[in-house]
Amino acid sequence: MEVVGRAGIVGGGIAGLGAAIALRAAGWDVTLYERSPEFTEVGAGITLAANALAALDALGVGDAVRAMGVADRRALARNQDGRVLIDAHISDFVGGLVTVHRADLIAILAAAAPGECVRTGARVVRVDADGTVETETGAVQYDLVVAADGVNSVVRRVLWPGASLVRRTGITAWRWVLDVPAPDPVGVVLGRHGECGVVPMAGGRTYVFASARKGITSLDHFTNWPDPVPELIAATDRSRVVVDELVEIRVPRRLWCGHVVLVGDAGHAMRPTLGQGAGMALEDVVTLAAHATDLRIYQDARRRRVSAVSVVSRYGMRVTSPGSTTLAAVRDAALVATPNTLSVRMFRSVSTRALGNWQPPVGRVDPQ
Structure with missing residues (x-):
């Protein structure tokens, strides 16, 4: 295959590894810089909806990820007092959902990424718009640089220095995986000032996530919530729970600057x-590989989409945890009064409108 150009990728997470696979398959000479000495992922579970799975198919690893899926099962949406708001199945809400541990997804992507392209233990200290990537050992110029270095992106800070790109939400999130099968019921509990979810994983494991509005900083807030939430909290080693504040990145007007392009959380x-954090990142890299020689096309294809999903994600929290007893009561009453089939259709409609029926601009690739 004729080499299209030289691409440098900053960051070895989901977006960076995906970009390495996609660009290499599209004919680029790829070098990936990862500051850690090995690929590890601090995190817990990750949910992959139909669009993420379509992107993983395009990367050639969709089957490996789907093999980690679990059988569909009953899932409830309940309120903080345990009242059932929606009684359905997991697939009714999100379609072809697969839940995996982040470390497992990283391992699948790392195995598919060309080993000779990867430089671990390489910390990038600066990137210029002309495509120059500087590490502690020197500088190299590329035709394309992919900034996949996450929320605290070094590249974004240098080339997109606009004020207030990072928004703090004040919302605390907790995520953890238990090495026990998911109990019944699975699903979500929608509270007044927070929410909690229980999701089954392959290998007899359970992914639990929770979030709470500003002022609530302890998992103890959830210990009197409906079963099985208290028992799942009691069963975990809290030192293994990933705790962080949710932040947002305001989508820049331009996702590219010179020879440099932003993907994923960056x-x-x-x-x-x-x-949809991983889903949007995977869509990004597959789309980029198809349009890497003209970043204006990538911009047109991605900015409106990620902006819309970001807005829906932000305002959706007004439903899951409205921050008001009155508003939560209105939400609960509306859902109880609505037939299950109509409620599911409504949630699916919101998801479909936000995500659309996304398809990769390129077909399945075979990692080299």
């Missing part, structure tokens, strides 16, 4: 309401 970190 360009559009969003609230996890739709579970």
